[in-house]
Amino acid sequence: GAGVSQSPRYKVAKRGQDVALRCDPISGHVSLFWYQQALGQGPEFLTYFQNEAQLDKSGLPSDRFFAERPEGSVSTLKIQRTQQEDSAVYLCASSLRLAGDTSHYKNEQFFGPGTRLTVL
Amino acid sequence: GDSVTQMEGPVTLSEEAFLTINCTYTATGYPSLFWYVQYPGEGLQLLLKATKADDKGSNKGFEATYRKETTSFHLEKGSVQVSDSAVYFCALPTGANSKLTFGKGITLSVRP
Numbered sequence: 001g002a003g004v005s006q007s008p009r010y011k012v013a014k015r016g017q018d019v020a021l022r023c024d025p026i027s028g029h030v031s032l033f034w035y036q037q038a039l040g041q042g043p044e045f046l047t048y049f050q051n052e053a054q055l056d057k058s059g060l061p062s063d064r065f066f067a068e069r070p071e072g073s074v075s076t077l078k079i080q081r082t083q084q085e086d087s088a089v090y091l092c093a094s095s096l097r098l099a100g101d102t103s104h105y106k107n108e109q110f111f112g113p114g115t116r117l118t119v120l
Numbered sequence: 121g122d123s124v125t126q127m128e129g130p131v132t133l134s135e136e137a138f139l140t141i142n143c144t145y146t147a148t149g150y151p152s153l154f155w156y157v158q159y160p161g162e163g164l165q166l167l168l169k170a171t172k173a174d175d176k177g178s179n180k181g182f183e184a185t186y187r188k189e190t191t192s193f194h195l196e197k198g199s200v201q202v203s204d205s206a207v208y209f210c211a212l213p214t215g216a217n218s219k220l221t222f223g224k225g226i227t228l229s230v231r232p
Binding site: 045093109 | 152156163164166213219225
């Protein structure tokens with residue numbers, strides 16, 4: 001089957017513009033994660049969904065960042081009034097695992113190719 | 121909190137050389153440990169994993185052993201190929217939702 005897909009792959013925004021980044025997880029995966037990867041750094045956690053519920057948004061850097069997954073499948077990460085420091089690659093990942101499930105075989109996260117956001 | 125520390129890079133090797141990439145971690149309990157790889161122009165892929173102490177994960181000629189006593193998960197390969205050129209990340213799941221905490225990553229370049 002298809003893997004995780006993200007769109008657009010590249011986005012250039014002028015400072016102050018709003019952007020929306022889309023993630024299509026693997027069908028049937030209940031968990032969905034968003035990460036931010038700055039240049040030369042490892043990905044950093046932004047937010048987590050289990051189905052349509054946003055269970056953890058502790059990594060969102062400001063209230064300009066908003067994520068949703070209304071039907072428990074596709075997710076959108078929205079950044080309002082973009083700033084230059086928002087320039088990064090935004091990664092989406094999905095997994096079969098439910099929060100609190102200790103099954104190791106379910107905890108692999110499958111990543112999409114990312115959206116590279118450049119804010120001018 | 122939980123954290124992962126990787127050796128500084130980049131690393132440049134000749135084909136067929138031996139590779140070691142160091143990774144140490146700080147965590148509560150004994151989480152699974154992962155190595156992810158990011159090939160040029162592609163997304164992150166799981167390379168290998170280990171779920172408990174003394175486990176050895178292996179894939180594509182790469183190996184890493186979960187060492188509880190040294191809190192390490194070093195990645196090794198006996199003979200690298202040009203196609204191994206990529207960025208390598210050590211990671212561990214944290215919290216009830218198993219969000220991943222990554223190291224900074226290290227870029228490996230293998231020359232013919």
